Amino acid sequence: MAKALYLHIPFCARKCAYCDFASAATRADNPLVGAYVRALAAQLSEVADLGLLEDCETAYVGGGTPSLLGAEKLGGLVSAARAAAPGVDELTCEANPDSLTDEVLGAVREAGATRLSIGVQSLDDAELAELGRLHDAACARERVAAAVACGLDVSCDLMCATPRQTDASWARTLEGALSLGVGHVSVYPLQIEEGTAFGRRWGDAEPAFNDPDVQAARMKQAQVMLEGRGFERYEVASYARPGQRCRHNIAYWTGAPYLGLGTKASSMLNLEQYLRLRASAPQLLEPPESAVRARLTVETGPRALTADPRLSALSLSLEFLTASQAAAEDLMLGARLTDGPAPALVSRARALLGPSIDDTLADLVARGLLAERGDRLAPTARGWLLGNELYGALWALAPGEVVEARC
Ligand code: SF4
Secondary structure: OOOEEEEEEOEEOOOOOOOOOOOEEOOOOOHHHHHHHHHHHHHHHHHHHOOOOOOOOEEEEEEOOHHHHHHHHHHHHHHHHHHHOOOOOEEEEEEOHHHOOHHHHHHHHHHOOOEEEEEEEOOOHHHHHHHOOOOOHHHHHHHHHHHHHOOOEEEEEEEEOOOOOOHHHHHHHHHHHHHOOOOEEEEEEOOOOOOOHHHHHHOOOOOHHHOHHHHHHHHHHHHHHHHHOOOEEEEOOEEEOOOOOOHHHHHHHOOOOEEEEOOOOEEEEEHHHHHHHHHHOOOOOOOOOOEEEEEEEEOOOHHHHHHOOOHHHOOEEEEEEEHHHHHHHHHHHHOOEOOOOOHHHHHHHHHHHOOHHHHHHHHHHHOOOEEEEOOEEEEOHHHHHOHHHHHHHHHOOOOOOOEEEEO
16 A cells, blocks of 8 residues: 655745646635645545555655644644554654744644754745745744754755855855754755746846856755765765655655645555445546556546545546556656666566667766666766656657546
8 A cells, every 4th residue: 555645835924936737826814724634634534445555654744834823723734643653653744944833843743743854945034035935044943943943853845046146155055054963955956947036037048046057056065964974865965864765756756655645645556456446436537448547636626625525526648558668667767866776666667668778778877877786776976966858768768658638
């Protein structure tokens, strides 16, 4: 059954200037917010009754801004996830500093959260204002320190190649985050996306602050500083002290099945799990005979989901993958990890995809995107910098078209 559970909260206090995630600015006291949380709790018990969460080991409440829900609602949702998936031993909540009150911290810890992922992005006030963040650096420092002090495992999200950022201010942000005692840091270059305030402002202008060379230099700067302070880079964007890796995210990159609930949440299920879900959601289409994997995305908006939370009322987009396509996808996801895809996974891909896989892997080694490390083929620094080429070449091994549908 699913190894990982994801719950999506599609609400934020305000939309950040760069964000194209599935979230909308919503007041925390909007009745829709409470009704949405109750709807998620109802869906949790429905999927638990189907046995889909029996083997679930990790859960993640993401968004959007889960901390915007406040202590009672977020604590209640964490408790509902615990009850529905009693085998979970890593449960993460995302939070933003401005809504991570002491009450929220106490409630999620009491309800059984083990980890917090806090959207800090920068510890420079001018940079934060440009990004459209609601918190300033002092608030971020104070709230991260409070989260660490209350005993939860804490991760900070930090963003580089942003407006006004310099090498020196980036170093201060990294140093500041480290000084707060966090055990995990995620580092991302800013992507200027269509449909965002930044996209409207800069479009295709390729501003100098976001130049690919600047992105690469800042990612390298982060690597040097974080590795120098005892953090291990275990994924292209993720650094952890020993024992602090995020197992939930590792599940995504190692082909483990996961189940997502809430507007725009995605699931990846094997056929047995898909058919089990279909028992309660008969609108799900009959899978093609060759399919071994189904990807589902919830298309129902928060209002409709609240009006009728039954699984049978959900609108979903679907993708069905054959065994060969799933193997290529697993290789591509595994290339995000420092260690690269597991040897067993490469052997399975070879058995399914034939000798063409060895030509592709040899070509990626020759181009310096992959390198042999012991019995594994792992991404190089260049491979991660040119991630689209590396991931694209591995996904191109997948034969045929993925079957897509809506229901
Ligand atoms: S808080 Fe996060 S999800 Fe919400 S708008 Fe900002 S970046 Fe997007």
